[in-house]
Amino acid sequence: MSKYTEDDLREELETQEYEYGFYTDLDAETFPKGLNEDIIRAISAKKNEPEWMTDWRLDAFRIWEQMEEPEWANVNYPKPDFQAISYYSAPKKADPNKSLDDVDPELLEMYKKLGISIDEQKKLQGVAVDIVVDSVSVATTFKETLAEKGIIFMPISEAIQEYPELVKKYMGTVVPKTDNFYAALNSAVFTDGSFCYIPKGVKCPMELSTYFRINEGGTGQFERTLVVADESSYVSYLEGCTAPARDENQLHAAVVELIALDDAEIKYSTVQNWFPGDKDGKGGVFNFVTKRGICHTNSKISWTQVETGSAVTWKYPSCVLKGDNSVGEFYSIAVTNNYQQADTGTKMIHLGKNTKSTIISKGISAGKSQNSYRGLVQINGRAENARNFSQCDSLLMGNKCGAHTFPYIESKNKSAQIEHEATTSKIGEDQLFYCNQRGIDTEKAIALIVNGFSKEVLNKLPMEFAVEAQKLLEISLEGSVG
Amino acid sequence: MLKIENLHAGVEDKGILKGINLEVKAGEVHAIMGPNGSGKSTLSSVISGNEAFEVTDGDVILEDESVLELSPDERAHKGVFMSFQYPIEIPGVSTTNFIKTAINEKRKANGEEELPAKDMLKLIREKSALLEMDRKFLSRSLNEGFSGGEKKRNEIFQMAMLEPKLAILDETDSGLDIDALKIVANGVNKLRTKENAVIVITHYQRLLDYIVPDFVHVLHDGKIVKSGGKELALELEAKGYDWIK
Numbered sequence: 001m002s003k004y005t006e007d008d009l010r011e012e013l014e015t016q017e018y019e020y021g022f023y024t025d026l027d028a029e030t031f032p033k034g035l036n037e038d039i040i041r042a043i044s045a046k047k048n049e050p051e052w053m054t055d056w057r058l059d060a061f062r063i064w065e066q067m068e069e070p071e072w073a074n075v076n077y078p079k080p081d082f083q084a085i086s087y088y089s090a091p092k093k094a095d096p097n098k099s100l101d102d103v104d105p106e107l108l109e110m111y112k113k114l115g116i117s118i119d120e121q122k123k124l125q126g127v128a129v130d131i132v133v134d135s136v137s138v139a140t141t142f143k144e145t146l147a148e149k150g151i152i153f154m155p156i157s158e159a160i161q162e163y164p165e166l167v168k169k170y171m172g173t174v175v176p177k178t179d180n181f182y183a184a185l186n187s188a189v190f191t192d193g194s195f196c197y198i199p200k201g202v203k204c205p206m207e208l209s210t211y212f213r214i215n216e217g218g219t220g221q222f223e224r225t226l227v228v229a230d231e232s233s234y235v236s237y238l239e240g241c242t243a244p245a246r247d248e249n250q251l252h253a254a255v256v257e258l259i260a261l262d263d264a265e266i267k268y269s270t271v272q273n274w275f276p277g278d279k280d281g282k283g284g285v286f287n288f289v290t291k292r293g294i295c296h297t298n299s300k301i302s303w304t305q306v307e308t309g310s311a312v313t314w315k316y317p318s319c320v321l322k323g324d325n326s327v328g329e330f331y332s333i334a335v336t337n338n339y340q341q342a343d344t345g346t347k348m349i350h351l352g353k354n355t356k357s358t359i360i361s362k363g364i365s366a367g368k369s370q371n372s373y374r375g376l377v378q379i380n381g382r383a384e385n386a387r388n389f390s391q392c393d394s395l396l397m398g399n400k401c402g403a404h405t406f407p408y409i410e411s412k413n414k415s416a417q418i419e420h421e422a423t424t425s426k427i428g429e430d431q432l433f434y435c436n437q438r439g440i441d442t443e444k445a446i447a448l449i450v451n452g453f454s455k456e457v458l459n460k461l462p463m464e465f466a467v468e469a470q471k472l473l474e475i476s477l478e479g480s481v482g
Numbered sequence: 483m484l485k486i487e488n489l490h491a492g493v494e495d496k497g498i499l500k501g502i503n504l505e506v507k508a509g510e511v512h513a514i515m516g517p518n519g520s521g522k523s524t525l526s527s528v529i530s531g532n533e534a535f536e537v538t539d540g541d542v543i544l545e546d547e548s549v550l551e552l553s554p555d556e557r558a559h560k561g562v563f564m565s566f567q568y569p570i571e572i573p574g575v576s577t578t579n580f581i582k583t584a585i586n587e588k589r590k591a592n593g594e595e596e597l598p599a600k601d602m603l604k605l606i607r608e609k610s611a612l613l614e615m616d617r618k619f620l621s622r623s624l625n626e627g628f629s630g631g632e633k634k635r636n637e638i639f640q641m642a643m644l645e646p647k648l649a650i651l652d653e654t655d656s657g658l659d660i661d662a663l664k665i666v667a668n669g670v671n672k673l674r675t676k677e678n679a680v681i682v683i684t685h686y687q688r689l690l691d692y693i694v695p696d697f698v699h700v701l702h703d704g705k706i707v708k709s710g711g712k713e714l715a716l717e718l719e720a721k722g723y724d725w726i727k
Binding site: 429430431434438440448451452454456 | 530531532555563564566588
């Protein structure tokens with residue numbers, strides 16, 4: 001029979017391998033497992049950090065020791081053993097100060113597999129890339145081009161050395177060490193990440209991009225990103241993530257802080273494709289991330305995320321709308337398949353007058369996965385004329401998955417206008433038959449329907465990212481109707 | 483072109499079609515009429531390959547080849563088109579994007595290159611003009627928020643774009659006012675050639691004033707109980723379906 005049924009499709013997709021599941025055999029330097037003050041001092045020493053940084057880390061570690069892992073999220077997973085993780089791993093040959101010719105050829109081969117070319121191609125696309133493998137930045141392109149405009153874009157470990165005043169002034173101001181369990185852990189052990197500073201009045205001429213990759217087994221990745229947009233500046237920042245397919249669960253606990261000073265705008269886009277585990281739910285990355293931005297007067301922060309990976313996702317990119325007339329936006333597509341669990345959403349904290357926020361969340365659940373939207377819209381007493389619009393749409397595929405919505409609204413100002421819309425739909429047999437009848441096979445039909453469902457968010461992504469995201473959606477999901 | 487032999491089909495254990503025999507030659511228009519529940523829509527679903535129905539006996543032969551083992555999309559690639567009685571909404575997917583995908587999938591299946599964007603746009607302009615469509619509909623989500631008449635017109639627009647060998651119009655007249663009916667019928671007539679064939683499924687004679695059939699068949703309880711020329715439709719209209727029961 002030439003008939004290609006949904007069962008065939010499902011089977012094909014279940015057995016389909018995670019495209020980024022390769023492991024590159026790099027000569028790596030990895031710290032012994034476990035976490036204590038000595039390890040933290042060793043990380044700090046390895047990074048050649050000034051004393052204030054070492055103290056900052058130790059302080060965070062002591063705070064973390066007093067904290068408990070949060071359990072309020074709608075996810076179930078074996079609690080990681082924090083003493084069984086190695087907190088520092090670095091490809092030995094990586095040195096950001098050397099030219100590309102000096103880079104380990106295996107590392108370059110890995111970039112090629114990831115579809116990253118750190119060469120003229122990127123120049124044509126106008127994207128500057130910082131690549132973080134395991135715990136260290138291994139290459140930052142276009143540093144010089146950016147420097148002409150006074151833009152600083154470099155690994156955060158270098159920024160701590162070169163621009164200690166800037167880092168000291170802003171780090172931990174949006175996500176304090178005490179914020180939550182994972183943020184405290186990150187503050188103690190973060191090993192790299194990117195730092196970006198856009199000076200007053202400068203529009204960053206290219207997209208800035210960080211690519212994260214966990215390579216080594218038995219390690220965690222704790223990167224820290226700090227983006228500061230000074231008055232009247234603009235920057236668009238992209239972030240991508242992959243990891244090898246492994247049986248064990250790997251921990252990723254990042255912190256991202258955005259600071260938009262008066263009249264500045266930051267657009268932050270993420271395509272998260274950490275290994276989601278296999279079809280039986282074995283392995284996969286635990287992704288516990290704290291992302292938050294603060295908006296000063298007339299400024300704007302826009303988060304766009306496409307979340308297709310990770311076994312467990314716990315992530316709420318948020319905006320603190322401190323300045324009057326500031327704007328916060330959150331556009332999200334979260335896809336879960338097989339045994340993936342995602343609890344993701346945003347917090348919009350309205351403090352200033354005439355502040356506006358928009359939340360568009362698209363959750364797509366397939367297989368036996370659970371997909372939750374959790375969001376908070378908080379209007380402070382002084383936030384006159386604050387406005388929020390939230391829209392949460394869920395698309396279900398099959399009968400074994402779940403979609404959940406937990407919207408919290410707190411308003412202490414009578415002038416606030418808050419709107420919340422939510423829909424839940426299922427890809428119907430009738431929709432598929434209609435497409436089939438027009439000559440569009442089931443696989444393609446699902447991609448078409450899902451892209452239609454996600455369009456409002458996909459449209460917010462920068463062009464080359466949108467194409468990648470669309471492809472990812474097709475890979476992650478086409479599967480599970482029935 | 484199409485040969486239906488002793489076709490039995492139904493849902494689960496319930497038989498709906500109980501031995502249909504029908505031959506449609508290229509260039510012909512056949513009308514299938516019948517009261518509600520006689521099996522008209524089941525017949526169109528089975529021809530187009532809807533897996534909700536099970537064929538228990540007989541065969542459907544398109545151009546000397548049985549299509550029963552083919553999936554709906556494979557049948558579409560061979561030139562089968564069905565205009566839906568209730569067209570489906572697909573949010574976020576524009577009519578243009580949808581039809582572009584459909585045309586290129588069909589071309590791909592038949593070993594042809596994708597249609598260049600320039601030619602696609604030209605074709606869209608030409609066919610939407612044929613159906614006197616407001617082109618703003620083409621950029622809207624497929625069938626979402628369309629009126630009944632707009633949906634039907636959109637179906638025939640897609641038919642015009644895909645140029646099928648065999649078009650089945652399932653109750654295309656329902657939900658159309660008289661002006662829209664004329665435009666749709668006019669569109670179908672302009673698409674008729676010596677090489678293609680049309681099956682018009684309808685409850686009423688009205689549509690057949692505009693799309694004049696070569697043959698009329700009356701379906702009752704899953705069987706064709708009477709066949710004739712176009713005057714049969716008029717006779718039915720005058721005497722009512724009780725006449726053939």
